[in-house]
Amino acid sequence: MLDLKTLTQAVGDLEEEKVLEILNDFVASKPSEDEGQKAVSACQEGMAVVGELFEKGDYFVGDLIFAGELLTEAISLLKPVIGTGSSAKLGSIVLGTVHGDLHDIGKNIFRSMAEAAGFEVHDLGIDQPVQAFIDKVKAVKPDIVGMSGVLTLALEAMKDTVDGLKEAGIRDSVKIIIGGNPVTKEACDHIGADAFTTNAAEGVKISQGWVK
Amino acid sequence: MSDKLKLYEERMKRLNNAVELKANDRVPIFALVDNWALFYSNSKLKDAKNDIEVDYAAYSKALTDFKFDASAFPAVTWPLRFSESLGGGIYTSHGEMETIQIATGQSEIMPASDYDKLIADPKGYILNTIIPKKHKIFQEGTTEEKFERFANSVGEFLKFVQGRTMLFERYKNEHGLPIVNAVPPMQPADLILDYLRDFKGTMSDIRRCPDKMAEACMALMKLNIINTYAVMPTPLYDRYINIFMHLPPFLKPKDFEKVYWPTFKAYVETFAAQGYKFMILFEKNYEHLYDYLQELPKGCILGMFEEDDLRKAKKALGKNICIGGGMRTNDLAFKTPQQCVDIAKGLIDDLAPGGGYVFSTDKILASMNDAKPECLRAVTDFVYEYGVYK
Numbered sequence: 001m002l003d004l005k006t007l008t009q010a011v012g013d014l015e016e017e018k019v020l021e022i023l024n025d026f027v028a029s030k031p032s033e034d035e036g037q038k039a040v041s042a043c044q045e046g047m048a049v050v051g052e053l054f055e056k057g058d059y060f061v062g063d064l065i066f067a068g069e070l071l072t073e074a075i076s077l078l079k080p081v082i083g084t085g086s087s088a089k090l091g092s093i094v095l096g097t098v099h100g101d102l103h104d105i106g107k108n109i110f111r112s113m114a115e116a117a118g119f120e121v122h123d124l125g126i127d128q129p130v131q132a133f134i135d136k137v138k139a140v141k142p143d144i145v146g147m148s149g150v151l152t153l154a155l156e157a158m159k160d161t162v163d164g165l166k167e168a169g170i171r172d173s174v175k176i177i178i179g180g181n182p183v184t185k186e187a188c189d190h191i192g193a194d195a196f197t198t199n200a201a202e203g204v205k206i207s208q209g210w211v212k
Numbered sequence: 213m214s215d216k217l218k219l220y221e222e223r224m225k226r227l228n229n230a231v232e233l234k235a236n237d238r239v240p241i242f243a244l245v246d247n248w249a250l251f252y253s254n255s256k257l258k259d260a261k262n263d264i265e266v267d268y269a270a271y272s273k274a275l276t277d278f279k280f281d282a283s284a285f286p287a288v289t290w291p292l293r294f295s296e297s298l299g300g301g302i303y304t305s306h307g308e309m310e311t312i313q314i315a316t317g318q319s320e321i322m323p324a325s326d327y328d329k330l331i332a333d334p335k336g337y338i339l340n341t342i343i344p345k346k347h348k349i350f351q352e353g354t355t356e357e358k359f360e361r362f363a364n365s366v367g368e369f370l371k372f373v374q375g376r377t378m379l380f381e382r383y384k385n386e387h388g389l390p391i392v393n394a395v396p397p398m399q400p401a402d403l404i405l406d407y408l409r410d411f412k413g414t415m416s417d418i419r420r421c422p423d424k425m426a427e428a429c430m431a432l433m434k435l436n437i438i439n440t441y442a443v444m445p446t447p448l449y450d451r452y453i454n455i456f457m458h459l460p461p462f463l464k465p466k467d468f469e470k471v472y473w474p475t476f477k478a479y480v481e482t483f484a485a486q487g488y489k490f491m492i493l494f495e496k497n498y499e500h501l502y503d504y505l506q507e508l509p510k511g512c513i514l515g516m517f518e519e520d521d522l523r524k525a526k527k528a529l530g531k532n533i534c535i536g537g538g539m540r541t542n543d544l545a546f547k548t549p550q551q552c553v554d555i556a557k558g559l560i561d562d563l564a565p566g567g568g569y570v571f572s573t574d575k576i577l578a579s580m581n582d583a584k585p586e587c588l589r590a591v592t593d594f595v596y597e598y599g600v601y602k
Binding site: 002014016057058059060062063065066069073101102103104105112113150151152153155156181186190 | 276304313314315316317333411412414415418419420459461462463464467496500539542545546547578579580581582
């Protein structure tokens, strides 16, 4: 029988070997799909532990990046068990790095933490034009739009994107969060976003607050 | 001695006094200006990269329109033509942004299983395995054609370096402005991050094979020492070894101690002992690493801090390191000149007493959004007057 608490703890502690050992043994025991889902949830809870340790200052960004890798590894091991059936989602996010900016580390960290928290994330990628955000928002009708950027020029691109969503008449159908090195309260006001953060774990908490 | 050369000596002495933690006439004002200069003078990056006169006109205007005592850089900081001649690299000038940026997620070139090869022969491994794998120009054609393209790239690089050397002299003779930047090789773990393993690979190595990574860093550091002597055979009073640290803010102290600190400390100590000075960019936040940094040698480091609380930094590190920075680009971009002056006054009041402080921006000015010119003018004019030691 799978010890879910131990699994959560091992993910939280970023103990890769232990996590893989537990999951390999679990998969070998031919568990049911329902049991598989429980294992996925336990791993995702481990990611929440990682987020807490990051906010406490025990973990740093490097640990978040590795945690994302570990979670991807864990879920791919569990894929054959859980099949294609998807579990209920907490909410959905359209995410992308705005036009002109080529950075993706922060965006990717936010994505893996948001997915672990139960969001369905539609990641557009880097250097995304305003129209790409508009088209995706129209297509998937998300709860939240997340815009990422590292350069200060990205702040203008974020403003363009919010203005574009306004012109398309869909600004008020979503909450908008901006993230990355240059975002500040002043920048957030200037852009017209609903929230800003330089901390992926905090960004996930803000997003959770919006879909409760 | 001409007036410009006198001014040069006076400014250099002021900066050196601050770095050596000595009494000074006033707080030096230091420019961390890059592509912002192009926006400020209505120039384009594509023109500046092709014509050193455009480059110099733009940067010298930005560096002399404000009361700077010295600057880190003379012109566009990255040899774009060299990168482009190699078939592209991680530093790129995205057309729309008109500023150089690093494209992430493209540098996992070395597999983790190759650490032993890197350790055994760092130079040979990079030259014979990584470079051909990384750069398009080595991936097709005859050996002769490859050599020809490589020679062309080396030519572009040398042209860039010679251009910079010429500009140092022009700044000195025409403006009396010291440009202190001397570029040595990157710190080993930063090289692994930026060029060999990228973020995901590096962070995994720190977990999975930290000893191998540390060993590779030590092997690369020995090469770094040789290469630094090649760039700067003896210490110069008006050139600082520049270190741009990339990896440490992402690491917890325990990991920093394993993979970064031993080589970084050894490198700095080697050159400090011979009288070299350093300008170190502590990008992002270093507060979690002060216990280590306070062991660095005394009176030879200008530490430019970005997100740290400079008041805390000076308290923790001021005995050894000259603290630089403080003026947030966010304030220069969004606040009024008067609000910026009030912030600058607070910085001088709290950080200048006792010396060992250099006024500057928290970040390199890369795009127009990083500072409104009127705000930058207000704070540099203010510190020029108010930063006098009485």
